[in-house]
Amino acid sequence: MSSKVVHVAIIGAGGVGKCFINQLSAFAAKSSVTLKTILLSRSKTALVSRDYSGINLSTWESDFASSAVATPAFPAETLDFLKSAPGPVILVDNTSNESVAAAYPQFLNAGIHIVTPNKKGFSSGIQLWNDIFAAAKNGGNPNGGYVFHEASCGAGLPVISTIKELVETGDVIKKIEGVFSGTMSFLFNNYAPLDGKGTMGFADAVKFAKDEGYTEPDPRDDLNGADVARKLTILARLSGLQVEDITKFPIQSLVPADLESAKDGDEYLAKLPGHKSNDDIAEKKAAAEAQGGVIRYVGSIDFSAGSEVVDKVSVGLRTFDKTSPIAGLQGADNIISITTERYNKTPLVIQGAGAGGDVTAMGVLGDLIKVLQRI
Amino acid sequence: MSSKVVHVAIIGAGGVGKCFINQLSAFAAKSSVTLKTILLSRSKTALVSRDYSGINLSTWESDFASSAVATPAFPAETLDFLKSAPGPVILVDNTSNESVAAAYPQFLNAGIHIVTPNKKGFSSGIQLWNDIFAAAKNGGNPNGGYVFHEASCGAGLPVISTIKELVETGDVIKKIEGVFSGTMSFLFNNYAPLDGKGTMGFADAVKFAKDEGYTEPDPRDDLNGADVARKLTILARLSGLQVEDITKFPIQSLVPADLESAKDGDEYLAKLPGHKSNDDIAEKKAAAEAQGGVIRYVGSIDFSAGSEVVDKVSVGLRTFDKTSPIAGLQGADNIISITTERYNKTPLVIQGAGAGGDVTAMGVLGDLIKVLQRI
Numbered sequence: 031m032s033s034k035v036v037h038v039a040i041i042g043a044g045g046v047g048k049c050f051i052n053q054l055s056a057f058a059a060k061s062s063v064t065l066k067t068i069l070l071s072r073s074k075t076a077l078v079s080r081d082y083s084g085i086n087l088s089t090w091e092s093d094f095a096s097s098a099v100a101t102p103a104f105p106a107e108t109l110d111f112l113k114s115a116p117g118p119v120i121l122v123d124n125t126s127n128e129s130v131a132a133a134y135p136q137f138l139n140a141g142i143h144i145v146t147p148n149k150k151g152f153s154s155g156i157q158l159w160n161d162i163f164a165a166a167k168n169g170g171n172p173n174g175g176y177v178f179h180e181a182s183c184g185a186g187l188p189v190i191s192t193i194k195e196l197v198e199t200g201d202v203i204k205k206i207e208g209v210f211s212g213t214m215s216f217l218f219n220n221y222a223p224l225d226g227k228g229t230m231g232f233a234d235a236v237k238f239a240k241d242e243g244y245t246e247p248d249p250r251d252d253l254n255g256a257d258v259a260r261k262l263t264i265l266a267r268l269s270g271l272q273v274e275d276i277t278k279f280p281i282q283s284l285v286p287a288d289l290e291s292a293k294d295g296d297e298y299l300a301k302l303p304g305h306k307s308n309d310d311i312a313e314k315k316a317a318a319e320a321q322g323g324v325i326r327y328v329g330s331i332d333f334s335a336g337s338e339v340v341d342k343v344s345v346g347l348r349t350f351d352k353t354s355p356i357a358g359l360q361g362a363d364n365i366i367s368i369t370t371e372r373y374n375k376t377p378l379v380i381q382g383a384g385a386g387g388d389v390t391a392m393g394v395l396g397d398l399i400k401v402l403q404r405i
Numbered sequence: 406m407s408s409k410v411v412h413v414a415i416i417g418a419g420g421v422g423k424c425f426i427n428q429l430s431a432f433a434a435k436s437s438v439t440l441k442t443i444l445l446s447r448s449k450t451a452l453v454s455r456d457y458s459g460i461n462l463s464t465w466e467s468d469f470a471s472s473a474v475a476t477p478a479f480p481a482e483t484l485d486f487l488k489s490a491p492g493p494v495i496l497v498d499n500t501s502n503e504s505v506a507a508a509y510p511q512f513l514n515a516g517i518h519i520v521t522p523n524k525k526g527f528s529s530g531i532q533l534w535n536d537i538f539a540a541a542k543n544g545g546n547p548n549g550g551y552v553f554h555e556a557s558c559g560a561g562l563p564v565i566s567t568i569k570e571l572v573e574t575g576d577v578i579k580k581i582e583g584v585f586s587g588t589m590s591f592l593f594n595n596y597a598p599l600d601g602k603g604t605m606g607f608a609d610a611v612k613f614a615k616d617e618g619y620t621e622p623d624p625r626d627d628l629n630g631a632d633v634a635r636k637l638t639i640l641a642r643l644s645g646l647q648v649e650d651i652t653k654f655p656i657q658s659l660v661p662a663d664l665e666s667a668k669d670g671d672e673y674l675a676k677l678p679g680h681k682s683n684d685d686i687a688e689k690k691a692a693a694e695a696q697g698g699v700i701r702y703v704g705s706i707d708f709s710a711g712s713e714v715v716d717k718v719s720v721g722l723r724t725f726d727k728t729s730p731i732a733g734l735q736g737a738d739n740i741i742s743i744t745t746e747r748y749n750k751t752p753l754v755i756q757g758a759g760a761g762g763d764v765t766a767m768g769v770l771g772d773l774i775k776v777l778q779r780i
Contacts, residue, residue: 056575062545170437187753188563188570195563199770200431358728360751372764376735378562378757388747395574403779 033062036402037082037115039069039108042124043090046147046181049391050124055087057395063402068115069108076101082115105133113140118405120398123148124391132158138165138175143405145397147181147390152267153260156274159267167404176401181393183210183261184364184384192380193268196370203269205369205377206331210261212362212385213252214327216244219359222315222324224352232311233302240299244362244385248295255281255327255345262329262343271331271339278339282346284311284327311347318349324357326350355379362386408437411777412457412490414444414483417499418465421522421556424766425499430462432770438777443490444483451476457490480508488515493780495773498523499766507533513540513550518780520772522556522765527642528635531649534642551776556768558585558636559739559759567755568643571745578644580744580752582705585636587737587760588627589702591619594734597690597699599727607686608677615674619737619760623670628659630702630720637704637718646706646714653714657721659686659702686722693724699732701725730754737761 038054040047051070058065066084070077075098077085086093102108112119121137123130123146131151134144135158144166151162163169166177180190196203209215221235222228230238236253239245245252259276266273273279285298286307292298302308311325318325329345336342350357359365364384367377383389413429415422426445433440441459445452450473452460461468477483487494496512498505498521506526509519510533519541526537538544541552555565571578584590596610597603605613611628614620620627634651641648648654660673661682667673677683686700693700704720711717725732734740739759742752758764 053575057573186574186747188567188755191566192563195771195774196767198432198774199561199767200428201767353733355730355733358730358733363751372561372761372767373757376738376757378755380563380753380755382748382751382753386747392571392574392576392747396570399570399573 033064035064035117037117037119038065038067039112040122041071043072045387046390047124049387050394051087053391053395071101074101105136112142120401135161135165138177141173141175143175143401144177145394146179147394149182149260152179152182153263176404178397178400180397181390183264186389186392187380187382187384189366189380202371204333206265208366209359209364210258210329213245215359216362218326226319232308237299250285250298253284255283258329258345266331266343273339279343323349323351326356408439410439410492412492412494413440413442414487415497416446418447420762421765422499424762425769426462428766428770446476449476480511484511487517495776510536510540513552516548516550518550518776519552520769521554522769524557524635527554527557528638551779553772553775555772556765558639561764561767562755562757562759564741564755577746580707581640583741584734584739585633585704588620590734591737593701601694607683612674625660625673630656630658633704633720641706641718648714654718698724698726701731
């Protein structure tokens with residue numbers, strides 16, 4: 031029996047992308063399916079296997095220097111190239127790009143499968159979400175491609191697959207709560223540690239998180255809460271709550287209004303020490319400690335609260351008892367606590383590293399394997 | 406397009422079985438696949454849909470009274486009946502029966518899929534494990550059926566699927582540790598609570614767990630540690646460690662040697678109060694508390710320890726610091742902590758109810774859905 035051939039097209043070769051390529055290369059070597067990578071593209075240049083014979087994943091970095099071409103136009107030219115492949119194609123979007131995500135429906139309608147850690151397709155306007163799943167085989171289109179996005183929340187942690195299985199098997203989600211950002215986890219585990227001995231000011235804690243590699247180049251991209259809000263939007267939609275977009279519920283930004291206009295992360299970091307907003311956060315920290323608790327930056331979806339999305343979903347600082355699992359989190363770990371009709375007395379809890387190249391890439395490769403198992 | 410038809414054969418209609426039938430019935434009503442239950446068997450009697458048109462799952466309990474027949478002989482007659490079905494068949498083994506598990510290879514070789522919470526097939530001699538996966542499509546036999554057994558450890562918690570995905574994507578498991586028994590969890594959370602105020606003697610705590618429904622009819626079936634050892638055997642094998650059977654590593658039984666011969670659970674419970682073995686356990690509890698810890702009954706696989714299975718795998722009482730997640734467990738929850746090359750600084754942790762009809766049935770139905778997605 032000759033082995034099945036599946037083609038892989040990878041967009042993005044940054045932190046997650048590089049880890050993914052390494053993992054894919056090792057996986058392909060032992061897989062019973064023959065995997066041929068036919069596209070490996072960065073924003074400006076790409077490796078393209080025009081004859082579909084496959085790119086050598088062990089020499090891709092040096093091949094980029096010697097034989098990269100201009101990146102095919104996206105989506106039209108890329109789509110044409112992938113549609114002409116002599117067999118199934120899996121598109122791996124390792125970017126966080128909104129315009130790549132906007133083209134998912136076209137690729138899925140063409141029968142191309144998509145796996146991605148990119149949150150944008152699943153947390154922007156509900157119309158894009160609806161278009162993606164209307165086009166996807168696992169959304170009901172018999173001729174569509176499969177789409178999986180496990181790593182769009184919690185990286186390699188089995189969060190999305192677990193919520194999907196709970197819902198598919200007839201459970202009813204009552205509450206989802208947790209720390210969804212490695213940055214926010216690291217920041218508050220250091221700023222407001224369990225032992226009450228936090229000695230760093232808030233500005234120092236932000237700088238420390240940046241220096242240790244736990245924030246985006248501009249820390250405001252983490253501290254404004256939008257990343258957590260996007261993850262919550264995804265989980266809410268999977269649980270059956272129609273969240274139109276992230277403007278429909280309260281998000282507590284930790285970026286002071288007058289620093290939103292700072293021209294970059296460096297200017298923001300330079301102006302943060304001594305800023306009066308730090309006192310507000312310090313007051314909340316002290317108030318929490320006075321009641322025997324600590325502050326943590328969390329996201330919450332409480333299906334029983336009110337009747338509207340604005341009542342049910344929220345992102346921001348809250349006080350937790352020191353004995354709670356959320357307070358006891360370490361390092362940059364995420365924790366996701368899911369209360370359902372079946373997991374009612376105590377929640378189902380998933381905890382661990384929720385960011386980082388290898389654990390994110392693993393979530394993406396796991397999704398690619400799911401596609402292979404279904405085609 | 407006419408809907409695909411898949412046949413389901415269910416063995417066992419006890420606690421888990423009943424919950425599964427209810428969940429399957431609700432799932433079938435909304436599934437795009439037409440599911441026909443063609444066999445629903447108890448040890449002596451069964452409902453059999455000889456013409457493969459399907460049993461009515463909403464009236465099965467009363468139908469058992471009116472139209473049950475003698476259970477078809479297992480495996481031969483059952484296998485013949487299922488092989489003749491006009492389409493794919495999923496066998497759901499909701500028993501904990503060793504002889505049912507021993508026949509899995511025959512069913513898988515006939516292309517029949519198996520989903521089950523039954524630990525026996527995966528934790529008995531390694532030969533049966535090897536035979537099962539040699540016969541299964543997801544073990545390499547292109548004509549075999551799929552086999553999934555998520556609920557054989559941690560009920561509906563995503564433990565087995567997570568370990569499989571870690572290994573498949575190239576991670577290396579370094580340590581697995583946790584509380585794998587709802588009974589042991591409940592027993593020690595009450596006997597040795599975190600606040601150090603446990604006032605029950607060990608015999609009272611066992612009786613309390615039994616009265617609250619957290620033990621087998623004969624509590625020795627939980628307290629001898631074999632159930633935890635079977636779960637560890639499954640996880641060890643999935644992680645790449647060839648455990649021949651549960652006799653190959655140390656298991657600390659909490660049943661005193663002279664009570665192993667008690668004729669049943671009632672005699673055991675009657676003789677336990679005042680037994681000297683309770684003093685040994687009380688001593689361990691006091692010693693743990695003197696160091697600021699608590700005792701918990703855990704299973705552990707440490708891949709770095711020694712060179713043999715006997716060094717790496719163990720089951721028994723250990724002392725945990727009060728701040729550890731294992732010490733802080735509540736109710737009858739399970740907790741499984743997985744340290745790997747990727748989840749290295751802090752482990753990946755999964756926690757929640759690990760026993761009970763509905764959460765176990767959910768794990769089985771989730772597996773059935775996995776089969777539907779692959780055929």
